[in-house]
Every structure is written in C-alpha cells, then in structure tokens.
Amino acid sequence: MKTELLSLSKFFTENLFRIPDYQRGYSWTETQLKDFWSDLTLLAPNRAHYTGVLTLEEVNQSDFERWPDDLWIIHSKNFTPYYVVDGQQRLTTSLILIQAILEAAGPGVELNYTSSEEIRKKFIFESKDKGISRSYIFGYEKDNPSYEFLKTRIFLEPSDTHSTDEETIYTHNLEAAKAFFLEQLKGKTHGEIESIYTKITQHFLFNIYTMSPGIDVFVAFETMNNRGKPLSNLELLKNRLIFISTLITTDTTERARLRFAINESWKTAYHYLGKNRSKPLYDDQFLFIHFQLYIGRKTDRGPDNENRIYLRRRPEALYKHILLNEIFTTRNINGAVGNRFKIPLTLETIYEYAQDLKRCVKTFYEVFNPEDSNFTTEQQEVLNQISRLGWEHTEPLIIAAIHTNPSPEALTSLLKNIERYMFVRTFRPYVSEFERVDFLELATDLVSTQATVESTATSIHQTIESYINRNPVRTMSDDWSSKGHYSWDGLNYLLFEYEQDLKRYGKSPRDKISWPDFTSEDYDNDYETIEHIYPQRARDKYWTSRFSKFSQRQKRILQDSLGNLLALSRPKNSALGNLPFPIKRDGTGTTGGYIYGSYSENEAATYAEWTADSILDRGIRILNFIERRWGLPMGDTAVKTRFLGLDFVVAMAEKRNVVAATTQATPAPLPSDQALEADTPAGSNPAESQPAPSTRRN
Incomplete structure (x- = not known):
C-alpha cells in the first residue's frame, strides 16, 4: 500500500472519488456530527487535526468505462478515479460541510482569496468547456439512490433524470447532516466562516492508503469496518453477497445481472426502512425477522428436528453467525460444505434470497405502518393495537401469514387472536399455567408445513380459552404489588382502549388522546398522563371529609384501584390533581376540567361527587368493558369487587345500612348487579354497568 498524510485540498487534486455499491450509505447521525464539529471548532489556528484513515482502491478501466459522464475528465484531464473503501463517512461529512459553508457565505463571496465558483470546481464538479457536461468529483455510483439525492438535495445541482429523488435512511442522514451544519453556521461572520473553511480544507489531515492490486477489497472492507461506527448485519450481508457473486462460475452477463439484483433488493430495503421519517425501522431487526422466515422454509418439518432445536437456542445471537459463517460463505459456492441447512450457493439461490428479502421488506414496512398499506381498516386498527402491546416477537408470524395471501376474514381473525392473547397474558401476569404461544414456531409451521392462517388462529384461540377455563379471577391481593393496578404494565394500554371505546359512543369522532403522547417519557416527572382522581396527596378538606373513615392502607388501595385511574387528554401538572373533585371536574378560569x-x-365528569362508591362503580364499569372487549370473564359484581380489592367499601356500606335499618332510616343504595347495570351516562356504552344513583350529577 501507498500511504500519505494529506489535507482535503491536496488529495482533491486531479482525483475522482466514488463510493462503490458494496459500501453502506451515509450512516452518521447527530452524535457523530457533534463530535466532528467539536473537533473542528476547538482546533487552534495553524494546528493540524488527524482525521483518520482514508482507504482507496484505484478503479479498473473496465469499471470506469461504465461512467459516461466522467470519461472526458479521466481521459482528457488525467483525473485518477478511486473507490472509497474505508473512511467514506468522514469524507462525505467533509464535503457536506464545504457545501454548507458555500451556502452560508453566499454567492460571489471569496474564501481565502478563492471564489465560490473555484471552490465548487475543486470539490463539487468540473464542467467540460463550461458547457452542460459535468463530472462530480465526489459521489456515489450512479445506480445508488444516494447518487441523485447528493447531487440535487445536498449540492443543489439540477437533475437530468425525470424521476423524483428516492429516499432511504441514508438520504435522510445526508439531509440531516447538511441541516446540522447550516444551523451551526447561522449568524457567523465572514471571518468565522472563512476560518472554518480553512480548517476543514487545510488542517484536517487524512492518512491516505491506496490499496495494492491483488488485495481482496471485499474482505478488506469487512475488516476495516469493524472499527468506528460498526456495520449493521444487513450491510455486512450485502457486501458478502456481492463478493460471492464475483466468484460464481458463470458468464459475465449473469454475474452482472445478479449483482444488479442484489443492489436493487438492498436499495428497496433501505427505501422502506427509512420511508417513515418519524418512525424509521431498524435494519437488523428486519434482517432477523427475514432470516427466521427464510431459514424456516429450509428446515425440516416438525418441532423436533435438529435444525429447529438449534435455531431456538439463541436465535438473536445465532442468526448473524448462521448467515455469514454457515450459509453465505465462499466454501458453499456450488455446494454445501459444513452447511447444516444444505443450502448450496449458486446464482439461483442467491438471486432467490435477494428477491425474497426485497418482497419481505415491503410487508415488514406495512406491518409497522398499517395506514400506508392495503390492509382493511379493521386490520390496521388491530395491528396498531398489537404495536401498542409491544409486538412480543409476533412479527414473523404476521408477515408469514400475509405472504400466504389469506382471505381478509382469516387474516383479521389471526390478528385479533394475537392481540387478545397478548392482552390476556399481560392482564393476568405471573401465572405459571399459562401456556405460552411460540409465535416463531407457528410462523415456521406456516411457511414449511401444511399449517394455514385459519388453523393458526384457532390454535391461539384454544390456548387462550384453555387458560381462562383453568384460572378463575383473582383478587387484587393475589399478585398485585403495593401500588395496586397503578403498577400494572398494561395499564396504559387498557385505559387507552377504554378511551377508544368511549369515543365510539360519543358525539365526536375525533381522537382526544394520541398513543405516542399518552406513553411518552419526555415529560417532566411533575407531569402526568394518568391521573389519580382521588389524589395520592389528598390534604384538601374535600378529600379528608370523604375518606377520613378509611385506614391508611385502605386509602392507598382506593387511590391505586382501577376505577380511580384516569387517562388525561394532555399531560397535566400533578399539583393540579390534588384539587377538590368539583374543580378538577369543572375546571377554573385558567385550567380546563x-x-x-x-x-x-368526560365520563368522570358525570359524577356529582367522587367517593369510594364512585371508585368502585367506575372500576366495575372498566371490568365490564374488559369482559366485552376481550371475552375475559371477570365474574359477578361480588367477584369484580374482590378483584378490585374494594371489599371493605361494600362492607362499610352494608354496616351503614344495618345502622340505618335499626334507626328506621332509608338506607343508602348499594352497588349491585342491577344498580350497576342501570341507565348509561351520556357518552358511555349503553351495554356497561352504571354509577350508583347517589353519586351521579342531576
């Protein structure tokens, strides 16, 4: 290797730089950009900064002959074309910064006695005889989606193609990097901008290595990228497949076609993984799910075979090893040496794998973004519900089911059974008898046996029903912690679903609570999205007058019982939650109630007072909703009361009634099955039980 220590200004002289197709795209995020900017701004004048290694490979003539836009500058001006094997993140960042500097300085401004036109000519592009032909000094190969994006959105150059920019996670990173630098440069004087330009072009030094012919560039790429920001497994696999495609014995056209197919599949993958900017998907999560489905089809049938046992040991730790060290290795070319899955690497099998990955990523995206899909409205809602519950490794089964092209009814049934299973298991934790559903095993059966979406849905349904039949409803004291229902992991989901159910019977179709806001952890600790109606710090006379008859333990149970917990439409300062109920209900001049x-x-506002009877009443209302929504029997009113841990409320009321009867007074109405199932408050479900009449507003 040749090695030199050069500044950007020196090695951007009569050289062209291209990022080859086996390289990943631009992966730096704000963390790396801040470090880069810090190194730049803290660098003292006339001091040099060692930026790192830049490894180059001189491009063969057979390769650059495919670059029609660059042939003139290579042949006529003797520019040397190089592939950037290592260091592309630092190099790309430097070029983005130079572009941002030019934009911040403004047109016609000189930096270090050099016009902006001359700077662009040195670092961005050269023009042929000042005509329309341009050769970009640095960029991606033309079939990379980042090529057009870098040219048009970063360098602000016109496009010669009719297509719109194709966006991926990598193009989003390019755009974010430019926005970051423009923000840092905002408001700086000409002298400050000129100083930054001097540092990035003159004082940031790269250790330039030019690889000698004969060195395996693909192996070198993997080795070099073990440092710095590591390559994802999806990025490593792309490099490996392209490498293997160069070694397969076939004609040149077929090899080129295979390489093109691999690039197109990965281009599609990164397009979908980054399509939703507000919720980008993780490439290694996708690869792991695709691996489970692809290898699932290659395993022997039945749960007891050796390969399935091997895969189930530690699948998330094993899958990278299996892909890169057991299947996609050079020793398996045209054979299956030491390959337990007996997958020979031929042109056909690699092509099949790339096409399957391309097909899978679209479904993967749609499962996580159901609104941007052809799923029915009901299927979209259930997928969102499963997402709120946390997925729990259900994705492979859902994707496998979709790929069988089931009827809409069959897919909806499967999704509903998955969501119901996840809720029931969350709602009744710590029960050893609950037979866990192995979603991965079901997914493997779906792609490798005669299992159907219908039979899979039935299997999950039977597991739920068997569990329900074996386990009666517990009381709160059975396994709830000292914080009662407030400590339950599934509380947010339950209250959100209860809110959605109330919306169906309200006058307005709009959502008043969004799931991201409701579950956000960004709010200050003094702000709440779930409120204790009877507050935890109940010192106001309103509360002491109504709850002083209860012991401290009973007060804590009432505070953390299900009926006392309320989903708020917006985070409220917890101090407001200590106010008397009438103020919380009706609001003040500055605070909405x-x-x-x-x-x-709104439902809580239908109560005239907030007492222990109100908490019991609303708790039973929510349990009735659980029965109806998830088909989970909660028992009669007495059993529900015990589940809520509020037996003492009923006992105290009964005691009052006995006293009232002995004094011939009219007894206060007690919660009963009939009373709790009477008329429905405005905005509530008529099928639910109701508050005791004495607590309702007229």
Whole structure:
C-alpha cells in the first residue's frame, strides 16, 4: 500500500472519488456530527487535526468505462478515479460541510482569496468547456439512490433524470447532516466562516492508503469496518453477497445481472426502512425477522428436528453467525460444505434470497405502518393495537401469514387472536399455567408445513380459552404489588382502549388522546398522563371529609384501584390533581376540567361527587368493558369487587345500612348487579354497568 498524510485540498487534486455499491450509505447521525464539529471548532489556528484513515482502491478501466459522464475528465484531464473503501463517512461529512459553508457565505463571496465558483470546481464538479457536461468529483455510483439525492438535495445541482429523488435512511442522514451544519453556521461572520473553511480544507489531515492490486477489497472492507461506527448485519450481508457473486462460475452477463439484483433488493430495503421519517425501522431487526422466515422454509418439518432445536437456542445471537459463517460463505459456492441447512450457493439461490428479502421488506414496512398499506381498516386498527402491546416477537408470524395471501376474514381473525392473547397474558401476569404461544414456531409451521392462517388462529384461540377455563379471577391481593393496578404494565394500554371505546359512543369522532403522547417519557416527572382522581396527596378538606373513615392502607388501595385511574387528554401538572373533585371536574378560569378533556375525563365528569362508591362503580364499569372487549370473564359484581380489592367499601356500606335499618332510616343504595347495570351516562356504552344513583350529577 501507498500511504500519505494529506489535507482535503491536496488529495482533491486531479482525483475522482466514488463510493462503490458494496459500501453502506451515509450512516452518521447527530452524535457523530457533534463530535466532528467539536473537533473542528476547538482546533487552534495553524494546528493540524488527524482525521483518520482514508482507504482507496484505484478503479479498473473496465469499471470506469461504465461512467459516461466522467470519461472526458479521466481521459482528457488525467483525473485518477478511486473507490472509497474505508473512511467514506468522514469524507462525505467533509464535503457536506464545504457545501454548507458555500451556502452560508453566499454567492460571489471569496474564501481565502478563492471564489465560490473555484471552490465548487475543486470539490463539487468540473464542467467540460463550461458547457452542460459535468463530472462530480465526489459521489456515489450512479445506480445508488444516494447518487441523485447528493447531487440535487445536498449540492443543489439540477437533475437530468425525470424521476423524483428516492429516499432511504441514508438520504435522510445526508439531509440531516447538511441541516446540522447550516444551523451551526447561522449568524457567523465572514471571518468565522472563512476560518472554518480553512480548517476543514487545510488542517484536517487524512492518512491516505491506496490499496495494492491483488488485495481482496471485499474482505478488506469487512475488516476495516469493524472499527468506528460498526456495520449493521444487513450491510455486512450485502457486501458478502456481492463478493460471492464475483466468484460464481458463470458468464459475465449473469454475474452482472445478479449483482444488479442484489443492489436493487438492498436499495428497496433501505427505501422502506427509512420511508417513515418519524418512525424509521431498524435494519437488523428486519434482517432477523427475514432470516427466521427464510431459514424456516429450509428446515425440516416438525418441532423436533435438529435444525429447529438449534435455531431456538439463541436465535438473536445465532442468526448473524448462521448467515455469514454457515450459509453465505465462499466454501458453499456450488455446494454445501459444513452447511447444516444444505443450502448450496449458486446464482439461483442467491438471486432467490435477494428477491425474497426485497418482497419481505415491503410487508415488514406495512406491518409497522398499517395506514400506508392495503390492509382493511379493521386490520390496521388491530395491528396498531398489537404495536401498542409491544409486538412480543409476533412479527414473523404476521408477515408469514400475509405472504400466504389469506382471505381478509382469516387474516383479521389471526390478528385479533394475537392481540387478545397478548392482552390476556399481560392482564393476568405471573401465572405459571399459562401456556405460552411460540409465535416463531407457528410462523415456521406456516411457511414449511401444511399449517394455514385459519388453523393458526384457532390454535391461539384454544390456548387462550384453555387458560381462562383453568384460572378463575383473582383478587387484587393475589399478585398485585403495593401500588395496586397503578403498577400494572398494561395499564396504559387498557385505559387507552377504554378511551377508544368511549369515543365510539360519543358525539365526536375525533381522537382526544394520541398513543405516542399518552406513553411518552419526555415529560417532566411533575407531569402526568394518568391521573389519580382521588389524589395520592389528598390534604384538601374535600378529600379528608370523604375518606377520613378509611385506614391508611385502605386509602392507598382506593387511590391505586382501577376505577380511580384516569387517562388525561394532555399531560397535566400533578399539583393540579390534588384539587377538590368539583374543580378538577369543572375546571377554573385558567385550567380546563374533565368536562373539556378526554372521553374518559368526560365520563368522570358525570359524577356529582367522587367517593369510594364512585371508585368502585367506575372500576366495575372498566371490568365490564374488559369482559366485552376481550371475552375475559371477570365474574359477578361480588367477584369484580374482590378483584378490585374494594371489599371493605361494600362492607362499610352494608354496616351503614344495618345502622340505618335499626334507626328506621332509608338506607343508602348499594352497588349491585342491577344498580350497576342501570341507565348509561351520556357518552358511555349503553351495554356497561352504571354509577350508583347517589353519586351521579342531576
């Protein structure tokens, strides 16, 4: 190897730089950009900064002959074309910064006695005889989606193609990097901008290595990228497949076609993984799920075969090893040496794998973004519900099911059974008898046996019903912690679904609570999205007058019982939650009350007072909803009361009634099956039980 220590200004002289197709795209995020900017701004004048290694490979003539836009500058001006094997992230960042500097300085401005036109000519592009032919000094190969994006959105050059920019995670990173630098340069004087330009072009030094002919560039690429920001497994696999494609014995046209197919599949993958900017998907998560489905089809049938046992040991730790060291290795070319899955690497099998990955990523994206799909409205909602519950490794089964092209009814049934299973298991934790559903095993059966979507849905349904039949409803004291229902992991999901159910019977179709806001952890600790209606710090006379008859333990149970927990339409300062109920309900001049809040808050506002009877009443209302929504029997009113841990409320009421009867007074109405199933408050489900009449507003 030749090695030199050069500045950008020196090695951007009569050289062209291209990022080859086996390289990943631009992966730096704000963390790396801040470090880069810090190195730049803290560098003292006239001091040099060692930026790192830049490894280059001189491009063969057979390769650059495929670059029609660059042939003139290579042949006529003797520019030397190089592939950037290692260091492309630092190099790309430097060029983005130079472009940002030019934009911040403005047109016609000189930096270090050099016009902006001359700077662009040195670092961005050369023009042929000042005509329309341009050769870009640095960039991607032309079939890379980042090529057009870098040219048009970063360098602000016109496009010669009719197609719009194709966006991926990598193009989003390019755009974010430019926005970052423009923000840092905003408001700086000409002298400050000129100083930054001097540092990046003159004082940031790269250790330039030019690889000697004969060195395996693909192996070198993998080795070099073990340092710095590591390559994802998806990025490593692309490099490996392209490498293997160069070694397969076939004609040149077939090899070129295979390489093109691999690039197109990965281009599609990164397009979908980054398509939703607000919720980008993780490439290694996708590769792991695709691996499970692809290898699942290659395993022997039945749960007891050796390969399945091997895969189930530690699948997330094993899958990279299996892909890169057992299947896609050079020793398996045209054979299956030491390959337990007996997959020979031929042109056909690699092509099949790339096409399968390309097909899978679209479905993967749609499962996580159901609104941008052809799923029915009901299927979209259930997928969102499963997402709120946390997926729990259900994705392979869902994707496998979709790929069997089931009827809409069959797919909807499967999704509903998955969501129901996840809720029931969350709602009744710590029960050893609950037979866990192995979603990965079901997915493997779906792609490798005669299993159907219908039979899979039935299997999950039977597991749920068997569990329900074996396990009666527990009381709160059975396994709830000292924080009662408030400590339950599934509380947000339950209250959100209850809110959605109330919305269906309300006058407005709009959502008043969004799931991201409801579950966000960005709010200050003093702000809440779930409120204790009877507050945890209940010192106001309103609360002490109504709850002083209860012991401290009973007060804590009431505070953390299900009926006392309320989903708020917006985070509220926890101090407001200590106010008397009438103020919380009706609001003040500056603070909106429950009557202006979520559907759940609107329902709470129908109560005239907030007492222990109200907490019991609303808790039973929510348990009735659980029965109806998930088909989970919760028992009669007495059993539900015990589940809520509020037996003492009923006992105290009964005691009052006995006293009232002995004094011939009219007894206070007690919660009963009949009373709790009477008339429905406005905005609630008529099928639900109701508050005791004495607690309702007239």
